[in-house]
Amino acid sequence: MSTSLIRTLPGLAALAAGLMGLAIVLALIVAPEDADQGISQRIFYIHVPIALTAYFCFGLGAWKALLLLWRGDERYDLESYVAIHQGTIFGALTLITGSIWARASWDVWWTWSSNQLVLFLVLFLFYCAYFMLRFSLEEGARRARSSAVYALFGVVLIPISFLAIRLAEDFIHPTVFTREGPQMTGTMFATFCVSWAALTLLAYVLYRVELAGKRLDADLRELREVLL
Amino acid sequence: MTYLTDVAALTRKDLRVELRARDTLPAMLLFVLSTLVVFHFALPEGTGDDAAYGLLWVAIVFTALLGLARAWVPEHEHGVLDGLVLAPSDRSAIWLGKTLATLAFLVAAQVVALPAFVVFFAPLDLTALAGVLLADIGICAVGSLMAAMAASSRSREVLLPLLVLPLAIPLIVGGVGAAISPEGERYLLLLALYDGIFAVLSWASFEYVVTE
Protein backbone atom coordinates (compact mmCIF):
# COMPACT_ATOMS: atom_id res chain seq x y z
CA MET A 1 0.00 0.00 0.00
CA SER A 2 2.21 2.90 1.07
CA THR A 3 5.36 1.25 -0.22
CA SER A 4 4.28 1.32 -3.87
CA LEU A 5 3.40 5.00 -3.46
CA ILE A 6 6.87 5.76 -2.22
CA ARG A 7 8.55 3.76 -4.94
CA THR A 8 7.33 6.04 -7.70
CA LEU A 9 7.79 9.13 -5.59
CA PRO A 10 11.60 9.47 -5.84
CA GLY A 11 11.26 9.24 -9.61
CA LEU A 12 8.70 11.99 -9.70
CA ALA A 13 10.68 14.08 -7.25
CA ALA A 14 13.80 13.82 -9.37
CA LEU A 15 11.83 14.81 -12.45
CA ALA A 16 10.33 17.78 -10.62
CA ALA A 17 13.76 18.91 -9.44
CA GLY A 18 15.12 18.59 -12.93
CA LEU A 19 12.29 20.56 -14.47
CA MET A 20 12.59 23.27 -11.85
CA GLY A 21 16.26 23.61 -12.60
CA LEU A 22 15.53 23.87 -16.30
CA ALA A 23 12.79 26.41 -15.68
CA ILE A 24 15.07 28.60 -13.61
CA VAL A 25 17.77 28.53 -16.24
CA LEU A 26 15.30 29.36 -18.96
CA ALA A 27 13.62 32.12 -16.98
CA LEU A 28 16.74 33.85 -15.81
CA ILE A 29 19.10 33.39 -18.70
CA VAL A 30 17.63 32.03 -21.90
CA ALA A 31 14.38 33.99 -22.26
CA PRO A 32 14.73 37.39 -23.91
CA GLU A 33 14.48 40.46 -21.76
CA ASP A 34 11.19 42.32 -21.98
CA ALA A 35 11.38 45.67 -23.70
CA ASP A 36 9.10 47.54 -21.29
CA GLN A 37 9.60 46.03 -17.91
CA GLY A 38 13.15 44.82 -18.05
CA ILE A 39 14.49 42.25 -15.69
CA SER A 40 11.55 42.41 -13.30
CA GLN A 41 9.33 40.85 -15.94
CA ARG A 42 11.09 37.55 -15.35
CA ILE A 43 9.12 37.11 -12.15
CA PHE A 44 6.15 36.53 -14.43
CA TYR A 45 7.56 33.08 -15.23
CA ILE A 46 7.28 32.15 -11.57
CA HIS A 47 4.31 34.20 -10.42
CA VAL A 48 1.70 33.10 -12.92
CA PRO A 49 2.56 29.37 -12.86
CA ILE A 50 2.49 29.47 -9.06
CA ALA A 51 -0.98 31.00 -9.25
CA LEU A 52 -2.14 28.36 -11.71
CA THR A 53 -0.69 25.64 -9.51
CA ALA A 54 -2.59 27.02 -6.53
CA TYR A 55 -5.81 26.78 -8.52
CA PHE A 56 -4.89 23.22 -9.43
CA CYS A 57 -4.39 22.33 -5.77
CA PHE A 58 -7.67 23.90 -4.70
CA GLY A 59 -9.39 22.06 -7.50
CA LEU A 60 -7.80 18.78 -6.40
CA GLY A 61 -8.88 19.46 -2.84
CA ALA A 62 -12.45 20.13 -3.96
CA TRP A 63 -12.48 16.98 -6.07
CA LYS A 64 -11.36 14.84 -3.13
CA ALA A 65 -13.98 16.60 -1.01
CA LEU A 66 -16.67 15.70 -3.49
CA LEU A 67 -15.49 12.09 -3.44
CA LEU A 68 -15.70 12.09 0.34
CA LEU A 69 -19.30 13.27 0.35
CA TRP A 70 -20.27 11.03 -2.52
CA ARG A 71 -18.53 7.78 -1.57
CA GLY A 72 -18.28 8.29 2.17
CA ASP A 73 -14.73 6.95 2.40
CA GLU A 74 -12.88 8.89 5.07
CA ARG A 75 -9.52 8.42 3.35
CA TYR A 76 -10.49 11.30 1.09
CA ASP A 77 -10.60 13.68 4.03
CA LEU A 78 -6.84 13.64 4.49
CA GLU A 79 -6.25 13.89 0.75
CA SER A 80 -8.53 16.89 0.47
CA TYR A 81 -6.88 18.56 3.44
CA VAL A 82 -3.36 18.06 2.14
CA ALA A 83 -4.30 19.36 -1.32
CA ILE A 84 -5.81 22.49 0.16
CA HIS A 85 -2.82 22.89 2.43
CA GLN A 86 -0.53 22.86 -0.59
CA GLY A 87 -2.88 25.22 -2.40
CA THR A 88 -2.76 27.70 0.44
CA ILE A 89 1.04 27.61 0.50
CA PHE A 90 1.16 28.27 -3.21
CA GLY A 91 -1.49 30.93 -2.76
CA ALA A 92 0.67 32.70 -0.21
CA LEU A 93 3.60 32.45 -2.64
CA THR A 94 1.41 33.97 -5.34
CA LEU A 95 0.73 36.94 -3.14
CA ILE A 96 4.40 37.29 -2.24
CA THR A 97 5.72 36.99 -5.81
CA GLY A 98 2.95 39.29 -6.97
CA SER A 99 3.94 41.83 -4.41
CA ILE A 100 7.59 41.57 -5.44
CA TRP A 101 6.63 42.06 -9.04
CA ALA A 102 4.50 45.08 -8.19
CA ARG A 103 7.40 46.54 -6.25
CA ALA A 104 9.82 45.90 -9.06
CA SER A 105 7.55 47.20 -11.80
CA TRP A 106 5.60 50.04 -10.28
CA ASP A 107 7.36 50.70 -7.01
CA VAL A 108 4.39 49.74 -4.83
CA TRP A 109 4.13 46.72 -2.55
CA TRP A 110 0.48 46.16 -3.43
CA THR A 111 -1.92 47.14 -6.16
CA TRP A 112 -5.65 46.65 -6.24
CA SER A 113 -5.63 46.88 -10.02
CA SER A 114 -4.34 43.39 -10.46
CA ASN A 115 -7.47 41.24 -10.54
CA GLN A 116 -5.54 38.08 -10.00
CA LEU A 117 -3.81 39.43 -6.93
CA VAL A 118 -7.04 40.63 -5.39
CA LEU A 119 -8.71 37.33 -6.16
CA PHE A 120 -5.88 35.51 -4.42
CA LEU A 121 -6.20 37.71 -1.39
CA VAL A 122 -9.86 36.78 -1.08
CA LEU A 123 -9.11 33.09 -1.64
CA PHE A 124 -6.26 33.19 0.82
CA LEU A 125 -8.60 34.52 3.49
CA PHE A 126 -11.17 31.90 2.58
CA TYR A 127 -8.77 28.98 2.84
CA CYS A 128 -7.18 30.26 6.02
CA ALA A 129 -10.68 30.09 7.46
CA TYR A 130 -10.75 26.47 6.26
CA PHE A 131 -7.92 25.68 8.64
CA MET A 132 -9.60 27.57 11.45
CA LEU A 133 -12.69 25.46 10.84
CA ARG A 134 -10.69 22.25 11.01
CA PHE A 135 -8.84 23.24 14.14
CA SER A 136 -11.97 24.11 16.03
CA LEU A 137 -13.89 20.93 15.27
CA GLU A 138 -13.23 17.61 16.91
CA GLU A 139 -11.74 14.97 14.69
CA GLY A 140 -14.30 12.68 13.13
CA ALA A 141 -16.96 12.37 10.47
CA ARG A 142 -18.47 15.78 11.22
CA ARG A 143 -15.22 17.58 10.74
CA ALA A 144 -14.49 15.69 7.54
CA ARG A 145 -17.88 16.51 6.07
CA SER A 146 -17.92 20.17 7.08
CA SER A 147 -14.40 20.61 5.68
CA ALA A 148 -15.44 18.93 2.45
CA VAL A 149 -18.48 21.18 2.02
CA TYR A 150 -16.33 24.22 2.72
CA ALA A 151 -13.74 23.10 0.18
CA LEU A 152 -16.48 22.83 -2.44
CA PHE A 153 -17.69 26.32 -1.60
CA GLY A 154 -14.14 27.56 -2.16
CA VAL A 155 -13.89 26.23 -5.63
CA VAL A 156 -17.26 27.73 -6.57
CA LEU A 157 -16.17 31.02 -5.02
CA ILE A 158 -13.24 31.30 -7.44
CA PRO A 159 -15.16 32.15 -10.62
CA ILE A 160 -17.78 34.21 -8.80
CA SER A 161 -15.19 36.27 -6.98
CA PHE A 162 -13.36 36.78 -10.23
CA LEU A 163 -16.53 38.08 -11.82
CA ALA A 164 -17.16 40.35 -8.86
CA ILE A 165 -13.64 41.73 -8.92
CA ARG A 166 -13.86 42.38 -12.65
CA LEU A 167 -17.07 44.32 -12.09
CA ALA A 168 -15.57 46.13 -9.13
CA GLU A 169 -12.90 47.63 -11.34
CA ASP A 170 -15.39 50.36 -12.17
CA PHE A 171 -15.44 51.89 -8.82
CA ILE A 172 -12.50 50.54 -6.87
CA HIS A 173 -9.52 51.58 -8.90
CA PRO A 174 -9.05 52.60 -12.51
CA THR A 175 -6.78 50.31 -14.49
CA VAL A 176 -3.73 52.30 -15.32
CA PHE A 177 -1.05 49.87 -16.32
CA THR A 178 -0.39 47.26 -18.97
CA ARG A 179 -2.00 43.84 -18.56
CA GLU A 180 -0.03 40.96 -17.19
CA GLY A 181 0.27 38.52 -20.03
CA PRO A 182 2.63 40.34 -22.34
CA GLN A 183 2.97 39.57 -26.01
CA MET A 184 4.97 36.42 -25.79
CA THR A 185 7.57 35.32 -28.26
CA GLY A 186 8.17 31.63 -28.85
CA THR A 187 11.01 31.41 -26.33
CA MET A 188 8.99 33.24 -23.73
CA PHE A 189 6.07 30.91 -24.22
CA ALA A 190 8.31 27.86 -23.99
CA THR A 191 9.86 29.15 -20.78
CA PHE A 192 6.42 29.79 -19.37
CA CYS A 193 5.26 26.28 -20.19
CA VAL A 194 8.33 24.63 -18.72
CA SER A 195 7.96 26.67 -15.58
CA TRP A 196 4.26 25.83 -15.32
CA ALA A 197 4.89 22.11 -15.77
CA ALA A 198 7.72 22.18 -13.26
CA LEU A 199 5.69 23.93 -10.58
CA THR A 200 2.64 21.75 -11.08
CA LEU A 201 4.75 18.64 -10.79
CA LEU A 202 6.50 20.05 -7.75
CA ALA A 203 3.16 20.74 -6.11
CA TYR A 204 2.00 17.21 -6.84
CA VAL A 205 5.19 15.71 -5.41
CA LEU A 206 4.86 17.81 -2.26
CA TYR A 207 1.24 16.72 -2.02
CA ARG A 208 2.19 13.06 -2.18
CA VAL A 209 5.03 13.50 0.30
CA GLU A 210 2.86 15.30 2.82
CA LEU A 211 0.06 12.79 2.35
CA ALA A 212 2.40 9.86 2.86
CA GLY A 213 3.81 11.48 5.96
CA LYS A 214 0.40 12.12 7.46
CA ARG A 215 -0.80 8.61 6.65
CA LEU A 216 2.26 7.23 8.36
CA ASP A 217 1.50 9.33 11.43
CA ALA A 218 -2.04 8.04 11.52
CA ASP A 219 -0.93 4.43 11.09
CA LEU A 220 1.60 4.80 13.88
CA ARG A 221 -1.00 6.23 16.19
CA GLU A 222 -3.35 3.35 15.52
CA LEU A 223 -0.59 0.85 16.08
CA ARG A 224 0.30 2.47 19.37
CA GLU A 225 -3.27 2.25 20.53
CA VAL A 226 -3.66 -1.39 19.62
CA LEU A 227 -0.51 -2.22 21.52
CA LEU A 228 -1.43 -0.30 24.65
CA MET B 1 -46.03 19.57 -1.18
CA THR B 2 -45.25 18.22 2.25
CA TYR B 3 -41.74 19.63 1.81
CA LEU B 4 -43.10 23.15 1.64
CA THR B 5 -45.43 22.65 4.57
CA ASP B 6 -42.46 21.35 6.55
CA VAL B 7 -40.48 24.47 5.66
CA ALA B 8 -43.43 26.68 6.54
CA ALA B 9 -43.84 24.96 9.90
CA LEU B 10 -40.14 25.36 10.64
CA THR B 11 -40.04 29.02 9.62
CA ARG B 12 -43.14 29.73 11.67
CA LYS B 13 -41.48 28.04 14.63
CA ASP B 14 -38.43 30.29 14.32
CA LEU B 15 -40.54 33.42 14.08
CA ARG B 16 -42.54 32.34 17.08
CA VAL B 17 -39.47 31.57 19.15
CA GLU B 18 -38.00 34.97 18.34
CA LEU B 19 -41.25 36.74 19.10
CA ARG B 20 -41.15 35.27 22.58
CA ALA B 21 -37.45 35.31 23.34
CA ARG B 22 -37.00 38.71 21.76
CA ASP B 23 -33.25 38.68 21.89
CA THR B 24 -32.10 38.67 18.29
CA LEU B 25 -34.15 41.24 16.42
CA PRO B 26 -33.86 44.10 18.93
CA ALA B 27 -30.11 43.50 19.10
CA MET B 28 -29.84 43.65 15.31
CA LEU B 29 -31.89 46.83 15.15
CA LEU B 30 -29.93 48.59 17.82
CA PHE B 31 -26.66 47.43 16.33
CA VAL B 32 -27.37 48.69 12.84
CA LEU B 33 -28.62 52.07 14.06
CA SER B 34 -25.65 52.56 16.36
CA THR B 35 -23.31 51.64 13.53
CA LEU B 36 -24.87 54.24 11.26
CA VAL B 37 -24.38 56.90 13.91
CA VAL B 38 -20.78 55.81 14.37
CA PHE B 39 -20.27 56.17 10.63
CA HIS B 40 -21.33 59.79 10.80
CA PHE B 41 -18.42 60.44 13.12
CA ALA B 42 -16.11 58.13 11.20
CA LEU B 43 -16.60 59.84 7.86
CA PRO B 44 -14.66 63.09 7.54
CA GLU B 45 -16.27 66.27 6.26
CA GLY B 46 -16.67 66.40 2.52
CA THR B 47 -16.57 62.67 1.90
CA GLY B 48 -18.72 61.79 -1.05
CA ASP B 49 -21.88 59.68 -0.94
CA ASP B 50 -19.98 56.73 -2.33
CA ALA B 51 -18.10 56.19 0.89
CA ALA B 52 -21.39 56.21 2.75
CA TYR B 53 -22.73 53.41 0.55
CA GLY B 54 -19.63 51.39 1.23
CA LEU B 55 -20.11 51.75 4.95
CA LEU B 56 -23.78 50.89 4.65
CA TRP B 57 -22.74 47.55 3.32
CA VAL B 58 -20.32 46.97 6.13
CA ALA B 59 -23.16 47.69 8.52
CA ILE B 60 -25.47 45.28 6.72
CA VAL B 61 -22.97 42.45 6.70
CA PHE B 62 -22.16 42.77 10.37
CA THR B 63 -25.80 43.04 11.33
CA ALA B 64 -26.44 39.89 9.34
CA LEU B 65 -23.59 38.18 11.17
CA LEU B 66 -25.18 39.14 14.47
CA GLY B 67 -28.43 37.56 13.39
CA LEU B 68 -26.69 34.47 12.07
CA ALA B 69 -24.72 33.94 15.25
CA ARG B 70 -28.01 33.60 17.13
CA ALA B 71 -29.78 31.65 14.41
CA TRP B 72 -29.13 28.13 15.66
CA VAL B 73 -29.18 28.88 19.37
CA PRO B 74 -32.75 27.60 19.95
CA GLU B 75 -31.74 24.32 18.32
CA HIS B 76 -28.78 23.91 20.56
CA GLU B 77 -30.63 24.50 23.79
CA HIS B 78 -31.94 21.11 24.83
CA GLY B 79 -30.32 19.55 21.77
CA VAL B 80 -33.37 20.03 19.58
CA LEU B 81 -31.38 19.86 16.36
CA ASP B 82 -30.98 16.12 16.85
CA GLY B 83 -34.75 15.87 17.11
CA LEU B 84 -35.19 17.69 13.81
CA VAL B 85 -32.51 15.65 12.08
CA LEU B 86 -34.09 12.38 13.22
CA ALA B 87 -37.47 13.25 11.77
CA PRO B 88 -38.34 11.60 8.45
CA SER B 89 -38.66 15.00 6.80
CA ASP B 90 -35.94 16.20 4.44
CA ARG B 91 -32.98 17.69 6.33
CA SER B 92 -32.63 20.48 3.79
CA ALA B 93 -36.03 21.74 4.93
CA ILE B 94 -34.41 22.59 8.26
CA TRP B 95 -31.88 24.78 6.45
CA LEU B 96 -34.51 26.43 4.29
CA GLY B 97 -36.79 27.18 7.21
CA LYS B 98 -33.91 28.71 9.14
CA THR B 99 -32.71 30.75 6.16
CA LEU B 100 -36.16 32.20 5.53
CA ALA B 101 -36.56 33.13 9.18
CA THR B 102 -33.13 34.78 9.36
CA LEU B 103 -33.93 36.60 6.14
CA ALA B 104 -37.13 37.88 7.68
CA PHE B 105 -35.22 39.27 10.66
CA LEU B 106 -32.61 40.90 8.47
CA VAL B 107 -35.23 42.53 6.28
CA ALA B 108 -37.11 43.68 9.37
CA ALA B 109 -33.96 45.34 10.70
CA GLN B 110 -33.38 46.97 7.34
CA VAL B 111 -36.91 48.32 7.16
CA VAL B 112 -35.78 50.60 9.97
CA ALA B 113 -32.14 51.00 9.01
CA LEU B 114 -32.52 51.92 5.35
CA PRO B 115 -34.80 54.91 5.88
CA ALA B 116 -32.44 56.00 8.65
CA PHE B 117 -29.57 55.76 6.19
CA VAL B 118 -31.43 57.85 3.62
CA VAL B 119 -32.15 60.49 6.26
CA PHE B 120 -28.62 60.56 7.64
CA PHE B 121 -26.54 60.09 4.53
CA ALA B 122 -27.67 59.55 0.95
CA PRO B 123 -30.61 58.47 -1.18
CA LEU B 124 -31.24 54.88 -2.27
CA ASP B 125 -32.92 54.15 -5.58
CA LEU B 126 -34.80 51.05 -6.65
CA THR B 127 -31.70 49.34 -7.99
CA ALA B 128 -29.92 49.86 -4.71
CA LEU B 129 -32.84 48.39 -2.78
CA ALA B 130 -33.03 45.43 -5.13
CA GLY B 131 -29.34 44.96 -4.48
CA VAL B 132 -29.94 44.95 -0.74
CA LEU B 133 -32.65 42.32 -1.03
CA LEU B 134 -30.64 40.06 -3.31
CA ALA B 135 -27.58 40.32 -1.12
CA ASP B 136 -29.72 39.58 1.94
CA ILE B 137 -30.80 36.32 0.34
CA GLY B 138 -27.21 35.40 -0.44
CA ILE B 139 -25.84 36.12 2.97
CA CYS B 140 -28.64 34.32 4.80
CA ALA B 141 -28.38 31.27 2.57
CA VAL B 142 -24.65 30.87 2.95
CA GLY B 143 -24.58 32.14 6.51
CA SER B 144 -27.15 29.66 7.80
CA LEU B 145 -25.04 26.80 6.54
CA MET B 146 -21.80 28.22 7.92
CA ALA B 147 -23.47 28.94 11.25
CA ALA B 148 -24.59 25.32 11.44
CA MET B 149 -21.00 24.22 10.77
CA ALA B 150 -19.57 26.56 13.33
CA ALA B 151 -22.19 25.77 15.94
CA SER B 152 -20.60 22.48 16.95
CA SER B 153 -17.17 24.03 17.40
CA ARG B 154 -15.45 25.39 20.46
CA SER B 155 -14.89 28.88 19.10
CA ARG B 156 -18.15 29.48 17.28
CA GLU B 157 -18.42 33.24 17.84
CA VAL B 158 -15.04 33.87 16.28
CA LEU B 159 -15.36 31.22 13.61
CA LEU B 160 -18.60 32.39 12.01
CA PRO B 161 -17.36 35.80 10.76
CA LEU B 162 -14.15 34.18 9.50
CA LEU B 163 -16.13 31.66 7.46
CA VAL B 164 -18.68 34.14 6.13
CA LEU B 165 -16.68 37.28 5.33
CA PRO B 166 -14.69 35.96 2.34
CA LEU B 167 -17.91 34.55 0.94
CA ALA B 168 -19.63 37.88 1.47
CA ILE B 169 -17.17 39.84 -0.63
CA PRO B 170 -18.93 39.28 -3.98
CA LEU B 171 -22.16 40.31 -2.27
CA ILE B 172 -20.66 43.56 -1.07
CA VAL B 173 -19.32 44.27 -4.54
CA GLY B 174 -22.77 43.59 -5.94
CA GLY B 175 -24.56 45.68 -3.37
CA VAL B 176 -22.31 48.71 -3.53
CA GLY B 177 -22.21 48.51 -7.32
CA ALA B 178 -25.98 48.42 -7.52
CA ALA B 179 -26.10 51.54 -5.39
CA ILE B 180 -23.49 53.71 -7.05
CA SER B 181 -22.89 52.46 -10.56
CA PRO B 182 -24.85 53.85 -13.50
CA GLU B 183 -24.96 50.28 -14.82
CA GLY B 184 -26.46 48.88 -11.64
CA GLU B 185 -28.23 46.05 -13.46
CA ARG B 186 -24.93 44.27 -14.08
CA TYR B 187 -24.41 44.08 -10.33
CA LEU B 188 -27.93 42.82 -9.77
CA LEU B 189 -27.13 40.05 -12.22
CA LEU B 190 -24.01 39.21 -10.28
CA LEU B 191 -26.03 39.04 -7.08
CA ALA B 192 -28.70 36.90 -8.71
CA LEU B 193 -26.01 34.55 -10.00
CA TYR B 194 -24.42 34.31 -6.57
CA ASP B 195 -27.78 33.66 -4.93
CA GLY B 196 -28.73 31.01 -7.44
CA ILE B 197 -25.50 29.06 -7.20
CA PHE B 198 -24.76 29.35 -3.50
CA ALA B 199 -28.34 28.87 -2.35
CA VAL B 200 -28.55 25.61 -4.25
CA LEU B 201 -25.15 24.55 -2.96
CA SER B 202 -26.11 25.36 0.64
CA TRP B 203 -29.45 23.64 0.28
CA ALA B 204 -27.82 20.48 -1.00
CA SER B 205 -24.92 20.46 1.48
CA PHE B 206 -26.86 20.95 4.68
CA GLU B 207 -27.69 17.30 5.01
CA TYR B 208 -23.99 16.42 5.04
CA VAL B 209 -23.16 18.96 7.69
CA VAL B 210 -25.70 17.75 10.25
CA THR B 211 -25.35 14.01 9.80
CA GLU B 212 -22.50 11.55 10.01
Place this chain on the structure above:
Amino acid sequence: MIRARDLEKRYGRRRVLVSVDIAVPASGFAVVTGPNGSGKTTLLRVLAGLAAPTRGVLEVNADRAQLGYLAHEPLVYRELTALENLELFGRLYRVSERRERIGMLLERFGLWDARNERVSTYSRGMTQRLALCRTLLHDPALILLDEPYSALDQEGVELLDRELEALAGSRTLVVATHDPHRLAQLATTTIALA
Protein backbone atom coordinates in the same frame (compact mmCIF):
# COMPACT_ATOMS: atom_id res chain seq x y z
CA MET C 1 -34.56 -5.78 14.53
CA ILE C 2 -31.08 -4.66 15.48
CA ARG C 3 -27.90 -6.51 14.71
CA ALA C 4 -24.43 -5.19 15.31
CA ARG C 5 -21.03 -6.81 15.19
CA ASP C 6 -17.70 -5.51 16.34
CA LEU C 7 -19.01 -1.99 16.63
CA GLU C 8 -16.49 0.70 17.35
CA LYS C 9 -16.95 4.43 17.79
CA ARG C 10 -14.07 6.73 18.28
CA TYR C 11 -13.78 10.48 18.42
CA GLY C 12 -10.30 11.28 17.21
CA ARG C 13 -8.09 9.27 19.52
CA ARG C 14 -10.75 8.58 22.11
CA ARG C 15 -12.39 5.20 21.68
CA VAL C 16 -15.81 5.23 23.30
CA LEU C 17 -17.23 1.94 22.02
CA VAL C 18 -14.98 -1.04 21.42
CA SER C 19 -15.98 -4.37 19.91
CA VAL C 20 -19.67 -4.22 20.76
CA ASP C 21 -21.93 -7.04 19.58
CA ILE C 22 -25.68 -6.72 19.75
CA ALA C 23 -28.66 -8.75 18.68
CA VAL C 24 -32.14 -7.47 19.54
CA PRO C 25 -35.08 -9.32 18.03
CA ALA C 26 -38.27 -7.55 16.99
CA SER C 27 -40.48 -6.82 20.02
CA GLY C 28 -37.51 -7.50 22.24
CA PHE C 29 -36.64 -5.42 25.29
CA ALA C 30 -32.93 -4.72 25.62
CA VAL C 31 -31.42 -3.03 28.64
CA VAL C 32 -28.06 -1.33 28.25
CA THR C 33 -26.08 -1.15 31.46
CA GLY C 34 -22.72 0.17 32.46
CA PRO C 35 -21.12 2.80 34.64
CA ASN C 36 -20.99 6.47 33.71
CA GLY C 37 -18.78 7.08 30.75
CA SER C 38 -19.03 3.54 29.45
CA GLY C 39 -20.64 4.70 26.25
CA LYS C 40 -24.35 4.03 26.81
CA THR C 41 -25.36 7.35 25.32
CA THR C 42 -22.98 6.93 22.41
CA LEU C 43 -24.34 3.47 21.68
CA LEU C 44 -27.89 4.77 21.58
CA ARG C 45 -26.85 7.62 19.32
CA VAL C 46 -25.23 5.16 16.95
CA LEU C 47 -28.36 2.98 16.95
CA ALA C 48 -30.52 6.05 16.30
CA GLY C 49 -28.35 6.99 13.34
CA LEU C 50 -27.10 10.26 14.80
CA ALA C 51 -23.54 8.98 14.91
CA ALA C 52 -21.86 6.67 12.45
CA PRO C 53 -19.73 3.83 13.77
CA THR C 54 -16.08 4.09 12.87
CA ARG C 55 -15.84 0.36 12.47
CA GLY C 56 -18.07 -2.68 12.49
CA VAL C 57 -21.37 -3.68 10.98
CA LEU C 58 -24.72 -2.28 12.04
CA GLU C 59 -28.16 -3.27 10.82
CA VAL C 60 -31.25 -1.50 12.09
CA ASN C 61 -34.53 -2.54 10.53
CA ALA C 62 -36.31 0.71 11.13
CA ASP C 63 -36.22 3.91 9.13
CA ARG C 64 -36.51 7.36 10.66
CA ALA C 65 -40.28 7.34 10.61
CA GLN C 66 -40.38 4.20 12.74
CA LEU C 67 -37.75 5.24 15.23
CA GLY C 68 -38.35 7.04 18.51
CA TYR C 69 -35.38 8.37 20.44
CA LEU C 70 -35.29 9.82 23.93
CA ALA C 71 -31.96 11.53 24.39
CA HIS C 72 -30.17 12.80 27.44
CA GLU C 73 -31.46 16.22 26.47
CA PRO C 74 -35.20 16.71 26.14
CA LEU C 75 -35.10 17.76 22.46
CA VAL C 76 -37.88 20.32 22.79
CA TYR C 77 -37.98 24.07 22.22
CA ARG C 78 -37.85 26.11 25.42
CA GLU C 79 -39.82 29.03 24.07
CA LEU C 80 -42.69 26.98 22.65
CA THR C 81 -45.55 25.44 24.57
CA ALA C 82 -45.97 21.71 24.92
CA LEU C 83 -48.76 21.81 22.38
CA GLU C 84 -46.70 23.79 19.87
CA ASN C 85 -43.72 21.50 20.28
CA LEU C 86 -45.77 18.38 19.68
CA GLU C 87 -47.61 20.05 16.80
CA LEU C 88 -44.30 20.72 15.09
CA PHE C 89 -42.90 17.24 15.58
CA GLY C 90 -46.27 15.72 14.76
CA ARG C 91 -46.14 17.47 11.43
CA LEU C 92 -42.55 16.51 10.72
CA TYR C 93 -43.31 12.89 11.59
CA ARG C 94 -46.50 12.91 9.48
CA VAL C 95 -48.60 11.74 12.42
CA SER C 96 -52.15 11.01 11.33
CA GLU C 97 -54.94 12.45 13.51
CA ARG C 98 -52.35 14.65 15.09
CA ARG C 99 -54.58 16.60 17.45
CA GLU C 100 -56.14 13.53 18.98
CA ARG C 101 -52.86 11.74 19.43
CA ILE C 102 -51.21 14.77 21.02
CA GLY C 103 -54.14 15.25 23.37
CA MET C 104 -54.07 11.62 24.36
CA LEU C 105 -50.34 11.59 25.08
CA LEU C 106 -50.41 14.82 27.06
CA GLU C 107 -53.19 13.44 29.15
CA ARG C 108 -51.49 10.12 29.65
CA PHE C 109 -48.38 11.83 30.93
CA GLY C 110 -50.27 14.30 33.05
CA LEU C 111 -49.35 17.39 31.04
CA TRP C 112 -52.75 18.32 29.67
CA ASP C 113 -53.26 21.20 32.09
CA ALA C 114 -49.86 22.67 31.28
CA ARG C 115 -50.20 22.24 27.54
CA ASN C 116 -50.29 25.97 26.80
CA GLU C 117 -47.39 26.88 29.06
CA ARG C 118 -43.94 27.41 27.63
CA VAL C 119 -41.42 24.69 28.30
CA SER C 120 -39.17 27.25 29.96
CA THR C 121 -41.66 27.33 32.83
CA TYR C 122 -41.64 23.58 33.30
CA SER C 123 -39.84 21.67 36.00
CA ARG C 124 -37.26 19.15 34.91
CA GLY C 125 -39.68 16.37 35.55
CA MET C 126 -42.34 17.92 33.35
CA THR C 127 -39.82 18.54 30.58
CA GLN C 128 -38.78 14.91 30.71
CA ARG C 129 -42.40 13.83 30.44
CA LEU C 130 -42.85 16.08 27.42
CA ALA C 131 -39.76 14.53 25.92
CA LEU C 132 -41.36 11.12 26.37
CA CYS C 133 -44.50 12.35 24.63
CA ARG C 134 -42.36 13.56 21.75
CA THR C 135 -40.60 10.21 21.54
CA LEU C 136 -43.84 8.21 21.39
CA LEU C 137 -45.81 10.69 19.29
CA HIS C 138 -45.56 8.80 16.02
CA ASP C 139 -46.05 5.37 17.59
CA PRO C 140 -42.59 4.12 16.62
CA ALA C 141 -41.79 0.46 16.15
CA LEU C 142 -38.31 0.89 17.60
CA ILE C 143 -37.94 2.94 20.76
CA LEU C 144 -34.56 4.01 22.14
CA LEU C 145 -34.56 5.51 25.62
CA ASP C 146 -31.49 7.03 27.24
CA GLU C 147 -31.96 7.11 31.02
CA PRO C 148 -35.70 7.74 30.81
CA TYR C 149 -36.21 7.78 34.55
CA SER C 150 -33.84 10.65 35.21
CA ALA C 151 -35.47 13.78 36.61
CA LEU C 152 -38.88 12.12 36.99
CA ASP C 153 -40.80 12.51 40.23
CA GLN C 154 -42.66 9.62 41.80
CA GLU C 155 -45.76 10.19 39.72
CA GLY C 156 -43.71 10.41 36.55
CA VAL C 157 -41.93 7.17 37.43
CA GLU C 158 -45.24 5.38 37.82
CA LEU C 159 -46.49 6.76 34.52
CA LEU C 160 -43.38 5.59 32.77
CA ASP C 161 -43.52 2.15 34.35
CA ARG C 162 -47.05 1.76 33.11
CA GLU C 163 -46.11 2.95 29.65
CA LEU C 164 -43.17 0.58 29.34
CA GLU C 165 -45.26 -2.34 30.44
CA ALA C 166 -47.81 -1.50 27.78
CA LEU C 167 -45.18 -1.19 25.06
CA ALA C 168 -43.09 -4.22 25.95
CA GLY C 169 -43.96 -7.14 23.68
CA SER C 170 -45.52 -5.10 20.91
CA ARG C 171 -42.62 -2.74 20.25
CA THR C 172 -38.86 -3.13 20.23
CA LEU C 173 -37.24 -1.24 23.08
CA VAL C 174 -33.66 -0.43 23.96
CA VAL C 175 -33.28 1.30 27.30
CA ALA C 176 -30.02 2.62 28.73
CA THR C 177 -30.04 2.85 32.48
CA HIS C 178 -27.74 2.51 35.45
CA ASP C 179 -30.55 0.95 37.46
CA PRO C 180 -31.22 -2.31 35.63
CA HIS C 181 -33.11 -3.91 38.49
CA ARG C 182 -36.15 -1.80 37.87
CA LEU C 183 -36.53 -3.23 34.38
CA ALA C 184 -35.35 -6.74 35.15
CA GLN C 185 -38.83 -8.20 34.70
CA LEU C 186 -39.41 -6.73 31.28
CA ALA C 187 -35.94 -7.21 29.84
CA THR C 188 -35.31 -9.95 27.32
CA THR C 189 -31.69 -9.02 26.60
CA THR C 190 -28.99 -7.25 28.53
CA ILE C 191 -26.15 -5.36 26.90
CA ALA C 192 -23.41 -4.64 29.38
CA LEU C 193 -20.82 -2.05 28.44
CA ALA C 194 -17.57 -2.32 30.36
